[in-house]
Structure formats: structure tokens, C-alpha cells
Amino acid sequence: MKLRLLAAASAALLAASPALAQSKPTPAEAKAFVDKAEAELAAFNLYVAKAAWVRATYITEDTQWLEAKASGEQNELATRFAKQAAKYDGVAVDPVTARKLKLLKLYLVLPAPDRPGAAQELATLGSRLDSTYSTGKFQYKGKTLTLNDAEDVLASSRDPAELKAVWEGWHSIATPMRSDYAELVKLANEGSRGLGYKDTGALWRSGYDMEPDAFAAETDRLWKQVEPFYKNLHCYVRARLNDKYGDAVQKRTGPIRADLLGNMWAQQWGNIYDVVAPKSAPSSYKLDDLLVSHGYDPVKMVKTGENFYSSLGFSPLPQTFWERSQITRPRDREVVCHASAWDINDRDDIRIKMCTKVDADDFYTVHHELGHNYYQRAYADQPFLFKNGANDGFHEAIGDFAGLSALTPTYLKQIGLLDTVPGEQEDIPFLLKMALDKIAFMPFGLLVDRWRWEVFSGEVDPAHYNAAWWELRMKYQGLTPPAERPADAFDPGAKYHVPGNTPYTRYFLAHIYQFQFHRAACRQIGWKGPLHRCSIYGEKEMGKKFEAMLAMGASKPWPEELAAFTGETRTDAQAVADYFQPLNVWLTKQNKGEHCGW
Template identity: 40%
Template sequence: MERVSGCVLVVLAFFTRLAYSEDYFRMGTNTNTAEAVQFLREYDREASGMCYRVTMSQWKFVTNITEYNRRRMLEELALSSKFERLSWRKAAAYDSTRLPDPQNRRQLVKIVQSSRAALPDEKFSEIQQLITEMKEIYNSAKICPYGQKPYDPHVPRPPTYPDYQQMQSYQPTMQSYQHYQANQDNPELANYCDMQLDPEISRILAHSRIESELLYVWKSFRDKTGPKLKNRFMRYVQLANQAAVATGYRDAGDQMRAAYEDSSFRASVEEIYNQVVPLYKQLFTYVRRKLVQRYGETSVRSDGPIPAHLLGNMWAQNWKSIMDLVMPFPQSSNIDVTAEMLRQGFTPLRMFQMAEEFYTSMGLKPVPPEFWRGSMLVRPAQRSVQCTASAWDFCNRIDYRIKQCTEVTMQDLISTHHEMAHVQYYLQYADQPQMFRDGANPAFHEAVANAVTLSVYNLPHLQRVGLYQNKSHDPYEVSMNFLMTMALEKVAYLPFAFMVDQWRWSVFEDGVQNMNTRWWQMKLRYQGVVPPISRSEADFDPGSKYHIISDQEYIKYFLATILEFQIFEQLCIASGHTGHLHECDVYRSRDAGRVLSDMMQPGSSKPASEIIRAMTKGKTNRISPESLVKYFRPLELWLRVQNRDEPLIGWSSNYHDVALFAPQRGASGNTYISLSLLSTTVLHHLL
């Protein structure tokens, strides 16, 4: 799920640092406060106009992919980049400490600290070009089909997925695989080697249970991305650090963390992670046992980490696709109302109307007429479009849209409510200055949207709106199946979302040596995941994750997942809900709507700590995992029973696990590295 807001698009409000900024930066020398206030007024008007132009050009491109629209979009982005640099230079000239109005000070500091405009012109252009090139390499990555001799046009192509029984006849031979490796760049193979990450590769990883096929696509996609991206990424790290230092930060990771206005941010996030580890390890242990039953101990060691290609996702970040292997009660149903929606004649338009009514039932705002006129709610028939669901703010306080190739499925019904939550956020903070039209911190937008969908995707709500009427199964079994589905999506995701930026920050701090080794060391330590085959520094596996090479921070997704349950619980308390948290439905609760509105209206004009304190009525001003743990407590109790005979809750690592990514090459230095990684990893999980 995505949201597209003006502040993000023109890179005007990406980072802030207010809690300890004034002694951290060299302020400008211009003390003319009247001139500074006038600059902010002009900036607000001009930034809104620039944002509208950029957003409109991007909208036209993604909803009608043509070379002309692409050129127009790039032209607008180039103008936006120039505007950003000019605005930064003007703002940096003022001494923000002299401004009497704290909101004006906040805006000015956000502009000064928001970008990489402190770089010289040629380096500023270079880092933007590097990011563009890395994204293009990533998006163009394609692999050959599994089990087909790609050089033989007479061999029939594999059948359409997910008919995997037929795929059994397409086992690859070593000869065909070696020929593919030797000829994969042959232009004659272009018509055959056209499988992209989305949807073909992702579909295979989600649905195939043929281990050799999973390994093939897992490795092939990394072969097509990492080696081509590594050198560009290393130069990007160098430039990003130079920009951060010139702006007053220690390094680029320090600049990324500044948005959270917390001087002890890293310790705070580590503390949150440690509180969810026990739940994750219970889930991990149960899932591992099911994978051992499916693939055998030759593939998955019964007390060890899990090979990354077996978890249904390219990065092992979301395990919901292996639900068929781990469902607690297979004889009971899993919640899926797609068939009932089709029976009732749902259409994409009705789904969006239903989502809007969810919010208006809570006393929130209806979407304006421009939304219905401008949005792309279904895939157009006659043009190429980009279908990733996203919500758009056109920065003029009138025009808000959603882009989604909606189909009548339960998954798209949930997505519709999610994207409408982003639009509701836009509507709520529309009266704020342009710099403040964003979430209280980078985690808030996704957290709010996901918190609302927790109320939509549950049994009581689906029964309430007439979409779930199956009463033939044991409610407890249905509930456990539902919670397992949610845990595979939410709980399994937390260690990955936590470790991505731990790795990135370490690269910014310590340099680009041994990047791949450190990546897998962290995946083993935090996720309990190892590569299925040996990896080296030539592979650069972090390059297989789009957010890394596209310069998008990731810790916000970890915090958003924690925060969504915290917000959800507060909405449930306001609505008067009693009982299990996962059964709460805030539909039609005006009191819950007021809590939500009060959170959204300030935008980023206030620190997140103030928003959380108001939301919790003074109980805390920090993001807390207590609500997430409470939500999954029934499942955790069930998992503890299932795991009672397991000798180890979690995983232990041995030399062979570590040697997969830090292999001994005969030199004593390399042997020492491997043993050091082994000792720290094992120690972490056995204590």
C-alpha cells in the first residue's frame, strides 16, 4: 500500500530535528524576523503550487504510461529539484532561533534540515541520478522461467500458475540451468526471460511448494539486481553521508532518524523490538516445525534458522502465503468473504462507497466530488497503467484521489478502506501549512490506515455488514485461524522491518565493507533466517529490496506496525468495546471518530509525542508494543501449548549457518570473522 502526498513528492518535508537541533546546527546569520516570516508565507504558496504540478505529472504518467508523459514528469521533477535547492538556500540564511512563533521556527527548521541540498550542485545532481538509475535497474530486472530451456523455442512454456501439479514435469536439468547462466543476456532470449518480480516471481514464491523452483527464482532475481547495483549504492552512501555532514548531522543514518525527534531513538526502537521477540519466537518455532514436516530436516534443521526461500516471500518479510502449511485448524474456515461479495453483486464503486460510509459513520469527512471524478478505481481497458494501490494528495486542499485496479475480492475491500484512510488523513490536516501536511512522524500515516483496517478485517465487522454468515464452524477455531493469518502478516514482519535500517545505519556509520555479510548476520540474528545457498560480497543481497536502493527509510514500517495496534486499542476504548481486542469493531462509533480526528488534524505541526499523549489521555507519550501483544495474546497462549515439547523456542546457529554468508576461504583472518559472527549470533539467541 502506498500514499502519495505533496510533501513526499517534492522532498520538502522528509526529515526534522527539533528536540536537539538548535545546538546541533550552525544557524544562519540573518536575524530579520519579518523577512523570515514573509519568506515562509511565500514558500507555502509556491511549494503548494510546485507540489500540485509534480503530483499531477506523476498521476498522468502512472495512469497512462507513455513516453510523452514520462518526459513531462521528469521535467516537473527537475523543476521541483531546483525549487528545493533555492528554498533550502534561502531558509538556511535565517537564524531560526530568533523567530518568536514556535510554528514558524518549526517550519523553517524543517526546510533547512529536510534534504540533501547542502551538497554542491554537481553532487546533488549525481545522487539523484544514482537513485534514478538504481530504481530503473531494479524495475527492469527479469528472469527466465523455471524448468524451461530458454534457448529452445519449441519447448512449451510452463503452465499458468498456480497449477503447480503440472509444474512437476518442468524440473530443470543442470545442463539447461548452466546454459541459461551462460546465455541469460542473449537478446534472443528476451521473449522467454520476461518474468518480473510482480506478479510472476512473487506468485511463484507464494504458491509453489517445489523447493528447487523456489530456490531458482530466489537466486535468479538476486543475480539480476545486486551485482549491478552494488557500485552505484556504494557511491550513493558516500554522497548521502557528505550531504548529512554538510547539514550538521553525523552521517546519513543520523539524518534519517531525525524525523522522530527523539535523542535516544535507537535505544527506544531496540526496547520496542525486545518486547515483541518472545511472541515472534513462539510463532517462528511453530512455523519451523510445519516447514520441517513439509520439506524434511535436510532442508530445515529442527532447532535452527529457516532458509529464506521457504517462507512465501522474496525477503521472508511476510509469511501469510504459507498459511496453508501452518493453519491451526484446517478443517475450519479461514475468513474470506470474496465469494459472498460476488454473490451480492459487489462492484469496485460499491466497495469505495462502503469504505467512505465507514468513515462518515464515525463522524469523519466525506470525500469531495473531485475524488469521484478524478480517481482511477479500476484498470482502464485501453492504456498501460501502474496498478499499485495508492492515495494521492494534490496539495490544493481540493483534489484527493486513489489509484487502484480494484477487483471484487476481500483483499481489495481491505485495501480500499486502507487507502480511504490516507485520504481521510489528507482531509483532516488540509488547513495546515504545506510543511505540516503530513503525519506526525513518518510512521503515522501507515499506522492510522492500518489501525482502521484492523476494525474492518475482523469477524464481528464482516458479520455486521452482512458479508460473513458462516456459523457451522467452531468460533474458537475460526478465531485462531484468523489470528494466525494476522500474525504471519504482522508479527513475522517485525524483525525484518526492524533490521533493514539497522543494516543501513551500520553502512552509513562503518562504511561499505562486508555489506552482504552484515546483511545476513542481521537477518540471522533478528529473523532467524539464512540464505538457502552460499552468498558472497559480490552478491549484494540488500539490493533485492526496493526501499534500500530507492533511498526510502524503512524503520517507519516497524514503528507503524507497532503503532497501529496502539491506535486501534485507543479507538476501541473510546467506542466502549469490551472483550478480546481482535474482535473490536469501531464502525459507527462517533467517540472513536473524535479520537481519530484529533490525531490527524495537527498533521506534523506537533511532535508525535504530543499526539500520543493526547490520544492516550496522558498515560504515555511513546510508541508502545503492549497493544500488539494484547491483540495476539490468545494466539500466543495457543502457540505455547503447541510448542511445549520443543527443545528450543527460537533458533540456534552453528558454524555451517554462518559459513553460508561468511565462509572460510583458507585465510586465518576470514576464519576469525566467521567464528566471531557465530559466537555473537548464538549468544544472542541462547541467552
């Protein structure tokens, strides 16, 4: 009788607490779950990649619908796996399974809420935002301008009224996005909270093998390392703009007018080199002109990029790359022109999508985008969840590292674009051109996600999206818009990565990693000259060590992978300072008597 009472009491207790009735998952069960999730996600990824490629290279209502359907179904699947992964927290699994469980939780940039229809709604919003941006056009002087057209004006015009009109014209295409973006933020936050994150910003900051708050502090530390140099460059450029335009357009103190800097987002300033060039040290060549005079076309640009990687010992690109890539802008349809690299089948179907122009910017971009493709191919033998960069900053830095060599006069001579390498009298012009792109970019690379982190956390509501954007642009870049912005403006949406929902801190990190890689590579090949003159072209032994790091994919924490190539375990912006040291000394002299800062 007593035994029956005990059994009944035990059964009642288990019924009231179902968790007690289930034993804790075993390591074997955790591994089996990961294996199943990997297989299903890998199969689905091909379907999604194909749908995304078609939409990006042929934008219609139908292709938008197909991509949204595919990505919505993928979101539902990945969200389910991410939630299931959490039940294995605390299980004593092997290190590989533990890392895969973590990556499953971080798989989606925008996780959907776990309720019927939510994933499809989120995917539809994402596809519509991306397509609104990519098909954006505006009227100027009776002509219809695309972003490509507008960028050409920003780069070449020196008429402040024209720059202002075209800048405002492009930014107007983003105004209709604001309500869609606000809705997308709500859905993504709900999905992120369902996975145990405070908000989507916290989820993004969790992908760096450290706690979210620790990662934010790490980016602050890195910015402090480069901020003094940026302020020095800002001071010099502002003075030259004042010399050209006068106080009525650009004052000699305070912030810089954003539309005067040669780039739609003032993220790179190299297009106004003619305005800020040092009069005492002219440059003897212009890469744009060299490319044209040597008969380069878009395909030859890409072939040259392939040759760079081949010189390091990497295998040539597959024939399918040339058959399936979009290298130039089609004349007969709407496409996404924003340059990107694609890994369609996680094996050998790698492609780029560009609207390539024969100029210095796209010469660099080709080397950059191919860096993604060679990285993708290097880790093709890893398990599905490890087929990615050590972190997203690594993925961006690989091609940028190649680009540091690709822009040197040393490399331009190696491939026959220059007959002789200019002497050290041209070091300052060269470094200034590089700084106008590399150093000028860093605060922008930081602030885009700073803005999104504030939006995701609720610190900034939709009514204050634009005000918060310009507060950050003032704080980090020292920039203002050309005139007061309309009340309904949504200027963040005029930058692709916001409607395209691509995290942006990766680019800030890449602008540091690339110099660490470059410094390490130049040491490995025994380079004795200035870092900015070092080219790694043709260095197969170094290339072998570099490819070994790439082949690790996401299988190890990024400090281990950084150490495998550089011997360093910490991100270090001192490599940036080492590269630009002669220029910083020169800028300091030029700025004597100026009131720097804003």
C-alpha cells in the same frame, strides 16, 4: 584625530569579520523567510506531484526524464531553503515558526549537495532506480514473469524447487542497481552533511521530535517488547515447515529458508496459513473466497473501503478520486504497481495507485491506502509545512488501524460478507492469521533501515552490501536465502522501498501505533470483548475524535497528537501483546519440547 582612528579601526574590523557587520536576524525576518519558503515549496510541489504521477502510471524514457527534472529542481529549491533555515538557529521565534524552521531542514529524504548539477544527478539516479525495479522481469520455464506473477507463485506453490527458482529470479533484477545505489548514497550523504547532519541516516532519525541516537534507542526498546513473541511464532512456523518439507528442505532448528514463507521478502507469512494452520481449530471461512463469491471486483473493493471511513463520519471521496486513480494494472503500458496514496495538490486531488487483485491482501491494502488519503484531507487546512503526519509512522498507522477492524469477522458480518460471526473456537485461527502478517513483519520493518543506516554511515561499503543485508536478516528475522547468493547480488534492491528511497522504520512504528489506536478506540466505544473482535465500523463519535487528531497534521510534536486520541504520550508495544495474548499462550504450549531461537 583620535575619533577618525577609532572609526578606521572599527571599519577595518568589520571588513575582516563580515558577520559582525550584520545584525542577528530578527523573529520577524525568520517568520517572513518561512512564509516565503512555504509559498514557493507549495507551488513547486504541485508540479513535482504531477510529473511523478505521470512517470509512475506511464513509465517511459521521456516520463523518467520529466520526473527527474522536476524532482531535481525541487531538491535544489528545498536544499537552499534548508540551508537558509539554519541561519535562524538561536533566534527567539514563536513556537510555530520554530517548528516550521525545523521541518524545512528535514523536508527532503535525500538532500542534494549544494553545487551545480548535483540535484539533477541525484534525481536522475533516483528515478532510474525506481523504474528499474518497477519494470523488472525475469524468465522462468519459458515465460516472462513480473513481480505480480512471482508473488503469486511464492504465495501458492508448495514446491521448494519452484519457490527457490522464482525467488532467485526476482532477486536477480536488482543486481544492476548496486552501482547506481552506491552513487546515490554518496550524493545524499554529501547533501546531508551540508545541512549539518552526520549522514543521511542521522537526518532520517531526526524526524521524530528527539535526537537521532535517542530515536535509535527507542526503536531498540520497542523491539525488545515484541521480540519474545516473534521468536515464539518463528519456532512454531519452523516446526510446521519441517513437518511438511522434511530436514532436507527445512531443518527443525536454526533459521528458516526465506522463500518458504509465502512472500517475496518473507515480511508477512499469511500466505502459508494452510501449512501452519492448527489442526484442532479449523477456520470456517477464507476471505479470498468470500470476496469472489460476493461478486467483488477492484472498484467494489475500493468502494467498500470508502464506506468504512464514511461510517466513521468522514466525507465521501471526491469524484476526481474515481476519475484519476489507477485502481487496476493497465494492459498497454509499464506502471509502478506498488500500492500508494497520493495528494497531488495538497487540497482535494487525492488518489490511489494500485494494481488491485480481488483477495484478502488487497482488501486490507485498500483500507490502508485510503487511510493516507483521509489523513491528507483532514490536514488540508494546515499551513503547507504542517500538511503531513505527526511523524511518518502515524501516516502508515492510520490505514492499518482501519485494517484491524476490516479483517475482523465482526466487520465482515457488518458489511454482509459473513452471515454469522464465528464463536471463540475460531479465535486462535484468526489470531494466528493476523500474527503471520503483523508479528512476522516487525523485525523486517526494523532491519531495512538498520541496513541503510549502516550504509549511510559508511560502516558498510558497496562490496559488502549483500553480506550485511543477510547478517541483519539472520539477526532479526532468523532467515537465510534458499542458497548461497552470487558475489554481485544486491538483494536489498529487490525490495521496492530501497530503490524507491522510502524510509522504512515508519512501518515498524505503524505496526505498534495501530494497536495503540485500536485499543484506545475500542475503549472509547465501550467494547468489552477481546480486542481482536472489536470493530469500529459505524462509530461516528469515536471517528470525530480520531479525525480531530488527524486534522493536527504535523503541527505538534507526535506525543501530543498521540495523547489527543489515546491519552498516552509514549509508544507502547504492550497494546500488541494485549491484542495477541491468547495466541501467545497457545504458541507457548505448541512449542513445548522445541528448540526455539536460531
